[in-house]
Amino acid sequence: MPRRRDRARTSARAYRSELVQRSGLRAAGTYWDRLPGPVRTFAPALALLALAATYPFYLANLPGNFPVINEFPSVRSAVTIIVFTTMAVGLNVVVGYCGLLDLGYVAFYAIGAYTAGWLASGQFQQVKLHFGSVGITHDARGIHISIWLVLMCAAALTAMGGILIGLPTLRLRGDYLAIVTLGFGEIIPQFVRNADSLHGFDLTHGTFGISPIDAPGFGETLHRRVGLPASYQQEFNADRLFFWTALALLLLTIFCCIRLRDSRLGRAWIAIREDETAAGAMGIPLMRTKTWAYAIGAFFGGAAGAYVASFNQGAFPSQFNFNISVFLLCMVILGGMGSIWGVVIAGVILSWLNVEGLANIGTWLNNNVFPSGHNIEVAKYQFGIYGVVIVLMMMFRPQGLIPERRRKRELEEGSHGPLDEPVYELRGGDEPGAGERGEPKGPVPRG
């Protein structure tokens, strides 16, 4: 079996490099190679960033009747898209870098959102605590803390939650880890749905959720002195402000993840993903390192959750379910486990599909492709579509759209991903025969 695939792969490679040569991409490539290193590294990212940041300005100029997808997402939809993408980047740390299959990431989203609900709304009528809040009269009851602080608190609290969840979970083997995280991903939303009467105390306001949640802002003083918006919700172009702040949040998350990936801790994560036993033998404390992955993933998930709660002006239990965890997982898999840019692009695509893309495509399909009278609500089947994406990616391109490693001569050679067949059959740490030679899985590379 493997030989047939190898032969196919070699001829595919040869074919591809033929194409590349003929198309003159090679010439373009050489020109690209001659640019100074830093330019090559940063230029694409900066270009993308510029495109993203100026989106609200040129959105009006984009065609409103684009084929298939009809229209481009509004700035308001874009905020949600960016927030989900941020969560996907957070999940990428857990699943992509460290190789821990987390099926309960929605729990972090929920904790973040509800923290915002607790710290920036009228939920706790028993107290009156204001600290840097904006857009709220000063005699409003409840806890009203500046959203910027709330974001940090939510991130920290969620990280702690992640550590707590990790304590029993992270010592388990891959499949059990997945199920247990799924469990937590179910328990926490069910908890917030029902915790409106814990011995009489209303913690989460049950199925109604907590709303309204305060908006971010910079307060009257800064507004008068520097012109910064006092409270987002009171501004005329509130959506744009939310958009840029979300973008900043995403960029911060990406920045931290890049830094971490190239650090000692990031190497430890990838080592654990590649071969946990060997990683431990090389001095990496497994539980501690995995817990850090979890905590960091939770940190960004919580921050994103809190932010979007403020944006949506509420945290509602209906938003949190298992589907979201799988949805985020789909982004990581489609993009490429461990590949930040892959996950960002996949995140944007899938989130857009979720927010309005599928509905638009559905309308187009119903109008132009399907026989009249035959209306298929494409958006209804979105999770089936995500399931198909996951299965197809796993079967045919497990390394994702943009694989984690950019290798030299990438155009010629096929890329490999963390899920490729191991060279040797490796046995687990504590089974009889651990470290013993298994059978080589393919031709053993010889010098």
Add this chain to the structure above:
Amino acid sequence: MSEPATPVTGNLLVADDVRKEFGGLIAVNDLEFTIPERSLVSLIGPNGAGKTTFFNMLTGLYRATSGTITFDGQDVTDRPPHAITKLGVGRTFQNIRLFPQMTALENVLVGMHSRLKGGILGSILGLPRVRREEREATEKARELLQFAGLRRVDEELAESLAYGDQRRLEVARALATEPKLLLLDEPTAGMNPQETVTFMDFVDKLREQRQLAILLIEHDMKVVMGISERVTVLDYGEKIAEGTPKEIQTDERVIEAYLGKAATT
């Protein structure tokens, strides 16, 4: 700087009555084993004799059913692998366990994990202290690769290296943990005679320059007899002979274990 020919100042590792049972199977049977400082000891025996099981117990991968293991004066019997590595035990694996998707350089850098200090905040903020540590670590890693003859492939993915290179990379990675004791599990398996000779020179160089003790599991008798100071023979989890290479070569029990009773009659 070469070592004087008389080592043995004290015992670096002492395994006392160590036993490992898997259900009903006794893999290692009340084994007593010592490794003097800066010595080169070989552990040989027929397949299934318990050699790798013993290795795994020394490195914390298996928990001994009974007995104690003391390393550098500390009881490491129940310690997890990373703690034992931190104390100064490095190892390679019988079937190569490199990190396939990481470059040779990164593999070695992972080995340095327990010797570096860079933390989360420092890494994210890019503090000068952390940057400096990373630079120095990369330098050191390159030196190790150079030492192992792998300098030219330092940016190659581990999975795409030649077999001999992979073996030496594993050793380089183990050396990165700054061990006092290096455990090599069948390092020349699958090597042709030429590669084996190269490897033996490599181990010689290792001993001269690095002042560490080496425990070697090997099947290739040329290697064992060629470089060992002491050889221990295991069979069915028990020590059946121990001594210098010459003594072992002529020991009846050893010959019997390998070749069967018929060979000695």
Add this chain to the structure above:
Amino acid sequence: MIGLTQGSVYALVALGYTLVYGILQLINFAHGDVFALTGLFSSTLIVSHFNLDESSGALVILGGLAATFLIAMAFGAVVNATIELVAYRRLRSAPRLAVLITAVGMSFIVQNISLAVFDVNFRSVPPLISDANVFAIGGVHYNWQAFFVILVTFPVLVLLTWLVKNTRQGKAMRATSQDPEASAMMGINVNRTISFTFLLAGGLAGIGAVLFLVEFNIRYDTGFELGLIAFTAAVLGGIGNLSGAVLGAIIIGMIQAFNEGPFLWAPGSDWTRSIVFGILIAILVFRPEGLLGERTPEGA
């Protein structure tokens, strides 16, 4: 007593999980959704094709149900085996994580097939079995519906035990789950054995689905929660262990019955999921081999 009824359905589904896990070390996430799909299909059979309702004669009902059982068994078996053929077989040599992720994807695909064909509504069958009491002792009563479930489940379990212990296929299953390579060398067709396992698991789920319909209604997403409860039961009893799956299922059934029952201090059905998951987490942390399983060392 209600716990026993619930537990029987859980047992049939849990056996499916444990059979597949035993042979492939894979949690077949899609199993619960296969259950749901089969249940929806069966409800259509009963209502629209066999036209059974409470006014049908007793013999007609029994005949119709028997036919439904057989068809549901076949349906569930085929769907489950197809999933293995299409998705899992290709990834047989891939790292476990890849297959697990694929299983999650398959789960959603099957669920959406249910959604596409049967839409969002709950489906049920009219009360074909009377809910008169079989017996009533003191405050405890047990009606025919619940009794019917036990009546069907018990022989199925007996049959299954016989199959696994005495038939060639059963032995092949057990051998393959212990050591696929050695089994292959002994002449066992591993691929066929695995397919057989999936067929068997799917068939059991099919029976369970029809039994479930006797008392409850089914929707496209019913399989998710039920699957997880059944999986917890399998883990509780000891994953890979058949009697364990049944034992675990009965225990979970009882716990759920208690939780949702009339007792004053019962937390109520809102908390069922959390309680079941709490149990799952507790088992995996404190006693991963379950009640009847063997202690195997877990990787660090």
